[in-house]
Amino acid sequence: MSSHPIPTTGPPGGEPPILAPGxxxxxxxxxxxxxxxxxxxxxxxxxxFGISFALVMALFMALSYLLARGTGxxxxxxxxxxxxxxxxxxWWIGIGHAGxxxxxxxxxxxxxxxxxxxxxxxxxxxxxxxCAGIYPLIHMGRPWxxxxxTPYPSTMAIxxxxxxxxxxxxxxxxTYATVSALxxxxxxxxxxxxxxxxxxNRTSRIVYGMLAMGWxxxxxxxxxxxxASLLLAGLATPLVVSVHTVVSFDFTIGIxxxxxxxxxxxxxxxxxxxxxxxxxxLIAIPLRAVYGLQDFITERHLGNMAKVLLATSMIVVYxxxxxxFFSWYSGNAYERGMYLQRTTGPYAWAYWCLLLCNLVTPQxxxxxxxxxxxxxxxxxxxxxxxxxxxxxxxxxxxSLSRDFLPSSWGMYYxxxxxxxTYAGTIGLFLMLLFLxxxxxPMISIFEMRTILPEAEVEGHGHD
Amino acid sequence: xATTETPLYGLxxxxxxxxxxxxxxxxxxxxxxxxxxxxxxxxxEELGEALGYRTRGRLxxxxxxxxxxxxxxxxxxxxxxxxxxxxxxxxxxxxxxWPMWIPVTFEMTIxxxxxxxxxxxxxxxxxxxxxxxxxxxxEFRLASRDKFFLCIEAKDPKFDLxxxxxxxxxxxxxxxxxxxx
Numbered sequence: 308m309s310s311h312p313i314p315t316t317g318p319p320g321g322e323p324p325i326l327a328p329g330x331x332x333x334x335x336x337x338x339x340x341x342x343x344x345x346x347x348x349x350x351x352x353x354x355x356f357g358i359s360f361a362l363v364m365a366l367f368m369a370l371s372y373l374l375a376r377g378t379g380x381x382x383x384x385x386x387x388x389x390x391x392x393x394x395x396x397x398w399w400i401g402i403g404h405a406g407x408x409x410x411x412x413x414x415x416x417x418x419x420x421x422x423x424x425x426x427x428x429x430x431x432x433x434x435x436x437x438c439a440g441i442y443p444l445i446h447m448g449r450p451w452x453x454x455x456x457t458p459y460p461s462t463m464a465i466x467x468x469x470x471x472x473x474x475x476x477x478x479x480x481x482t483y484a485t486v487s488a489l490x491x492x493x494x495x496x497x498x499x500x501x502x503x504x505x506x507x508n509r510t511s512r513i514v515y516g517m518l519a520m521g522w523x524x525x526x527x528x529x530x531x532x533x534x535a536s537l538l539l540a541g542l543a544t545p546l547v548v549s550v551h552t553v554v555s556f557d558f559t560i561g562i563x564x565x566x567x568x569x570x571x572x573x574x575x576x577x578x579x580x581x582x583x584x585x586x587x588x589l590i591a592i593p594l595r596a597v598y599g600l601q602d603f604i605t606e607r608h609l610g611n612m613a614k615v616l617l618a619t620s621m622i623v624v625y626x627x628x629x630x631x632f633f634s635w636y637s638g639n640a641y642e643r644g645m646y647l648q649r650t651t652g653p654y655a656w657a658y659w660c661l662l663l664c665n666l667v668t669p670q671x672x673x674x675x676x677x678x679x680x681x682x683x684x685x686x687x688x689x690x691x692x693x694x695x696x697x698x699x700x701x702x703x704x705x706s707l708s709r710d711f712l713p714s715s716w717g718m719y720y721x722x723x724x725x726x727x728t729y730a731g732t733i734g735l736f737l738m739l740l741f742l743x744x745x746x747x748p749m750i751s752i753f754e755m756r757t758i759l760p761e762a763e764v765e766g767h768g769h770d
Numbered sequence: 771x772a773t774t775e776t777p778l779y780g781l782x783x784x785x786x787x788x789x790x791x792x793x794x795x796x797x798x799x800x801x802x803x804x805x806x807x808x809x810x811x812x813x814x815e816e817l818g819e820a821l822g823y824r825t826r827g828r829l830x831x832x833x834x835x836x837x838x839x840x841x842x843x844x845x846x847x848x849x850x851x852x853x854x855x856x857x858x859x860x861x862x863x864x865x866x867x868w869p870m871w872i873p874v875t876f877e878m879t880i881x882x883x884x885x886x887x888x889x890x891x892x893x894x895x896x897x898x899x900x901x902x903x904x905x906x907x908x909e910f911r912l913a914s915r916d917k918f919f920l921c922i923e924a925k926d927p928k929f930d931l932x933x934x935x936x937x938x939x940x941x942x943x944x945x946x947x948x949x950x951x
Binding site: 468489503521533535 | 873916
């Protein structure tokens with residue numbers, strides 16, 4: 308007999324199971340598949356899609372105006388050259404990290420509970436990276452020359468400066484986007500085959516059939532498939548850590564006070580996971596309510612994610628403490644001055660709001676009653692998302708607005724175009740998410756089958 | 771009129787749970803059948819062994835090779851650009867300032883290795899494949915839902931329509947289907 312625990316009964320501690328009892332291969336396949344294959348979408352889907360589509364149109368408007376007029380339409384100025392564009396870039400790319408963490412690191416750690424949340428978390432990663440990718444492009448002033456950042460044999464016979472963190476960013480973010488897309492697509496292949504075999508109309512059978520590439524569930528195929536997934540997970544795990552480390556290098560290689568604490572890389576990575584898990588909760592809670600997926604995304608999942616949120620919040624707070632400590636312990640007058648400006652200067656409101664959001668609010672998660680309440684979790688996740696945005700605001704703006712000389716001090720005020728672009732990328736993210744849940748299975752069907760007790764092969768134990 | 775008949779791809783037995791499929795595969799392997807495949811809606815670790823496959827494949831080596839190409843290629847690109855083709859001193863650093871090149875080298879390693887993993891998996895599996903005879907059995911579409919199939923192919927030296935059918939019937943399957951090629 309195999310020694311796997313039977314997950315549907317739940318662990319002995321009386322925790323809720325990761326899949327509600329009473330399901331079979333057929334019910335799991337039909338329940339998740341029918342969301343996609345059903346004709347027409349629920350009214351709520353149309354409302355949500357409509358609102359996010361309107362925001363995408365606002366994004367197009369803001370980008371068109373930006374291309375016509377240049378970055379002067381934003382609030383950036385001589386001391387604060389990195390405004391919303393960099394804040395939002397770091398915020399979005401951080402949100403993406405939880406998806407890869409769930410699909411890669413939790414796969415390597417054999418955490419069964421990841422199964423029902425990994426698919427849409429990976430989709431969230433892709434869409435967040437797409438939103439993040441827009442910002443460095445439009446921030447360049449002449450975005451139509453973006454390809455100058457890549458090494459190609461140009462007629463000017465010069466190469467990008469490989470010693471620059473901004474070139475590292477190009478490689479890190481584009482690799483991250485590519486590997487996330489590969490990981491997501493490879494995970495979808497068997498489910499696309501399920502949709503192909505279950506769809507009743509010809510068009511969807513052809514489309515899903517082409518995407519499934521003739522997948523037929525052969526034993527030899529499954530074997531290579533599993534090997535490939537495991538190797539990809541092993542490759543994606545250091546990749547996640549490296550991407551946000553490179554993003555933190557964008558700051559730490561600079562000479563601005565407050566930007567080169569050695570805590571930056573791990574602190575940025577923990578912040579990314581923190582923001583990402585908050586976003587997964589923000590997506591999962593409404594999804595399970597609207598589509599009746601409480602059997603698959605159970606209280607156990609929400610509870611586990613809440614615990615990850617609490618743990619990463621403590622790491623992030625440790626980062627804040629270390630920033631404060633280093634500014635004092637380094638004995639560097641500029642570091643110390645910057646920290647005083649951060650806590651008492653014109654942007655002090657942002658710093659204290661940030662502590663309220665990221666230090667005080669998550670403490671509620673120590674209580675199991677809070678972890679079990681979807682309303683409370685949703686509210687806390689919203690606060691955490693805002694807090695992580697404020698963190699990036701504080702890092703970017705307070706340091707730039709107060710550097711070495713008072714003559715080069717200045718304030719930063721975002722304009723309507725900053726806000727429109729930001730709202731527009733939120734719209735883009737939501738619109739892609741709405742399209743995803745309409746046309747692709749939001750929960751990995753074949754992996755849900757494997758966690759059923761009847762998936763166990765009797766009498767062929769390999770231990 | 772034997773010449774107009776569609777040639778047979780194989781015989782396919784349908785099962786309702788993974789244990790029956792693994793047992794059937796093992797019995798078929800013991801009976802001397804070699805050219806066969808099992809089909810299931812999710813990966814079954816024991817099935818490959820029961821069918822008599824070697825457990826280790828070529829994919830890990832392909833991925834390692836991909837990683838190596840990415841690593842050497844990424845570093846080589848930077849070395850060639852900054853030291854050979856356009857040497858220029860930046861910030862007093864040496865031309866071969868290799869610690870600054872680790873991020874790009876690392877990212878290229880991961881990128882090429884990941885591409886090798888996905889494309890290698892697809893290539894070794896012979897995908898994309900628009901047509902395959904097993905899809906000629908209408909019930910086979912349940913292989914992506916809740917049914918399990920064992921197909922002994924006509925190419926197998928031991929294959930004989932009647933004898934193989936009798937053998938499969940003995941494994942107590944739900945059905946035995948003839949698969950047209």
